[in-house]
Amino acid sequence: MLPRTDQTVERVVRAVLDLGAFLLAANLAFDLRYYLDWGELLDPGPAPWAALYQAMPYMLLGWFLIFAVFGLYRPDLKPREEIALVVKAQLVAFAVIFAMAFFYRGFSYSRGAAVFLVPLALVLTLLFRTGFRLAKQGLFRLESVAERVLIVGYSAETDRLIQGLRRPDSAYALLGILAREGRDTPEGVARLGDLGSLASAISEAQPDRVLLISGDLDHAELIAAIDTCLESRCPWAVVPDLYDMLLDRLHLDEVVGIPVMGPHGSRIVGLNRVVKRTLDLLLSLLLLILLAPVMGAVALVIRASSGGPVLFRQQRIGRSCQPFELLKFRTMRTGAGEDIHRDLMERVIDDDAPGGHDRGRPVYKLKDDPRVTRAGRFLRRFSLDELPQLVNVLRGEMSLVGPRPAIPYEVERYRERHRRRLEAPPGITGLWQVSGRNRLSFEEMVELDIHYIENWTLGLDLRICFKTVAAVLFSRGY
DSSP states (O other): OOOHHHHHHHHHHHHHHHHHHHHHHHHHHHHHHHHSOOTTSSOOOOOOHHHHHHHHHHHHHHHHHHHHHTTTTOTTOOHHHHHHHHHHHHHHHHHHHHHHHHHOTTOOOOHHHHHHHHHHHHHHHHHHHHHHHHHHHHHHTSTTTSEEEEEEOOOTTHHHHHHHHTSTTOSEEEEEEEOOTTOOOOTTSOEEEOGGGHHHHHHHHOOSEEEEETTTOOHHHHHHHHHHHHHTTOOEEEEOOTTGGGGGGEEEEEETTEEEEEEOOOSOSHHHHHHHHHHHHHHHHHHHHHTHHHHHHHHHHHHHHHOSOSEEEEEEEOGGGOEEEEEEEOOBOTTOOSHHHHHHHHHHHHHOOOSEEETTEEESSOTTOTTBOHHHHHHHHTTGGGTTHHHHHHTTSOEEESSOOBOHHHHTTOOTTGGGGGGSOOEEEOTTTTTTGGGSOHHHHHHHHHHHHHTOOHHHHHHHHHHHHHHHHHSOOO
16 A cells, blocks of 8 residues: 555546546547548548637546546556446546537537547556556566565464565565564565564665564564664554554544543534535435436336335334334335345344355345345346435435444344444445445445544545446446
C-alpha cells in the first residue's frame, strides 16, 4: 500500500492519463473521419473542430466523474479488475455523452467520428494505464526509489504484510527479517539474525524504516527495539496485531481541558442527522414520482406470474433496535417459510461460514433459493424488489444509505460489537453493497457498516448512491 501522499499523486497521474487518452482519441477520431478518403461510405467535409473543443470541457468532466464513480482511481486495483471496470465505465460514459448530445441541440456530433472514438478511447485508455503500471513497477525496482524495509518479529499476521511488500508494484523493498531463534520464516525472505541483532542489522542493511511486529514482541522487547531505532536514527513503525487494531477505534478528545481517549461514535447525529434526513426526504419523494410507472409494471408482472400479494412485508430492526415493517416487492412463492434463511444466518453469524459457492468463490447468501419465483430472480438481479422501501425512507424508518436492515432472529445472535450496526438508520443500499455485496463475510459486512457509521459524510452517501447504480446495472443482484 502506498503512503497517502503517494496515493494522491498516483490518482492525479491516472486521471491526467485518462483525460489525455480521451482527448487524443477524440482528435484521432476526427482525423480519421474527415481527413481520410472513405469514398461513398462517409461524406467528406470540413472537420467541426470548434464545436468539438467547445463541448470538450464538459465531456472531460463527465468522463472523469464516471471513472471516479466506478472506482478506477483506487490504489489497490488489480490488472484484470481494472480492465473490466474501464470497459464498463466507458460504456456508461459514452451512453451519457451521446444522450446529452442528443438532447442538447446546440451540439451535434458526427456518427462516423463516434464510431472511431469509442474503440480508440478504450484502446488508448488501457494502453496509457498499462504503460503507467509498467513504468511504476520499473521505477519501484530502482534501489534509489523503493523504500527499504526491515521487519523485526514474525507472527501469523505478518505473512500478509510480506506478500504486500513483495508485490511487483509495491513501493517497498524488503531487506529481510529478524526473528526468534528456531522460528520458521517465509521462504525467499532473507533472515538477518535474531531479535537481539537489530542494531547491527540496521548498521549493515541501512533500512529506510523498521517495522516492529507487536504480535511477536512483548512490551520490553518492543521498547528495546524502539530505543535501538532511535539511537540509530532509523524511522520505525509498529505493525499491530488483531488486538492492537482495536485501538484504531479510539480517538482523542478532551473533557474540561483534560485529554481523554474513547471509542469513535456515530457521526449521524445532530446537524448531520438533519442533513441526511433532508436528503432522504427529497430524493425518496422524487424517486417515487419518477419510478411510479416502473413500480406499476413490476406489480403487474408479479400478479400475472404468480398471483398472491404484490408486496412482501416483514418485521425488521431499525435504528436503536426499533422494529418496523419493511416493504419489498414479493419475489418468493406465497407462504414460503423462513427456516432455510434462518439456518443460513445462524451459520453465517455464528461461524462466519459461507452459504455456498459461485464459480469457486464463497457467497454469503442462499444460492439458488428454491423459494424464489422466476420473475423474482429477475427482480432481484436488478434490485427492483427493493423499490417499495422508498416508502420506508419517506416514513423515516429507513434511509437511502445505511447498514442492511436486520431481521429479529439475526439480531438475537448478534454479539455486542455487531450491535453497533444499529446505531444508524438502515438503508436501501450501503457501503457493503458496493464493496463486495454477497461475497463479503458477515464480519466484513459489520466492519464496513461500522466504518460507514463512524466516517459518515454527505459526500460518502452520494458516492455510494452513484456506485449502487453501477452495481445494479453491471453486477449481480443482492
